[in-house]
Amino acid sequence: MANEPWARRWNIGASLGLGRSSCPWAQGVERQGAVIEAVSRSKPDLIMRLLQSLDQKEISMSESKTTTNHDDIRQWAEDRGGRPAVVRTKGEGGILRIDFGEPDEELEPIEWDEFFRIFDENNLAFLYQDETGGGKTSRFNKFVDRNQNG
Numbered sequence: 848m849a850n851e852p853w854a855r856r857w858n859i860g861a862s863l864g865l866g867r868s869s870c871p872w873a874q875g876v877e878r879q880g881a882v883i884e885a886v887s888r889s890k891p892d893l894i895m896r897l898l899q900s901l902d903q904k905e906i907s908m909s910e911s912k913t914t915t916n917h918d919d920i921r922q923w924a925e926d927r928g929g930r931p932a933v934v935r936t937k938g939e940g941g942i943l944r945i946d947f948g949e950p951d952e953e954l955e956p957i958e959w960d961e962f963f964r965i966f967d968e969n970n971l972a973f974l975y976q977d978e979t980g981g982g983k984t985s986r987f988n989k990f991v992d993r994n995q996n997g
Contacts, residue, residue, distance in 0.1 A: 911976045915993060917963050920973045927986050931962035940965040943990050970994065 914920060924930070924945045932954040933941035943965055946954050966973075972993040976985040 911974055911987070913972050913974045913991070915972050917959075917966075920963075920966075920975075921959055923973075923975055923977075923988075927984060929986070931957050931959050933957050933962070933965065940968060943969075943971070945986075945988055947986055966990070 927945075927947065929945040929947050932944045932946035934944060934953045935941045935955055941955075943962060944954055946956065970993045971990045972995075974989045974991050976987040979985045979987075
């Protein structure tokens with residue numbers, strides 16, 4: 848199994864005792880891969896053992912989305928109590944962030960107009976998640992290059 852391309856990519860094998868990641872998300876992916884491997888090899892006893900040990904919340908994956916729509920970005924942030932902010936750098940503009948109120952001295956609050964000016968000038972897209980894998984509201988977000996594939 849460890850020589851399968853998908854197993855190497857995801858370091859699959861924790862549930863089969865072939866190694867264990869310390870990242871809970873990676874462990875969930877490893878368990879999914881182990882189930883897939885077991886099904887592909889027709890090992891019903893292993894499938895039952897793995898399924899009994901899995902919590903459905905652990906293996907549910909949430910979907911991330913990407914947008915450049917200013918209204919959608921602002922609504923997403925405000926629905927979560929977020930405000931536009933920037934980490935000032937030596938150059939013009941800065942590094943954009945959504946401030947959710949956690950103490951961070953580097954974050955400088957800015958207006959949405961300035962936020963979106965920097966966003967557009969740097970050809971950014973907003974990668975975000977509406978819900979966690981467990982169905983709770985997610986605050987995961989990241990600014991990525993608009994022209995980035997995938």
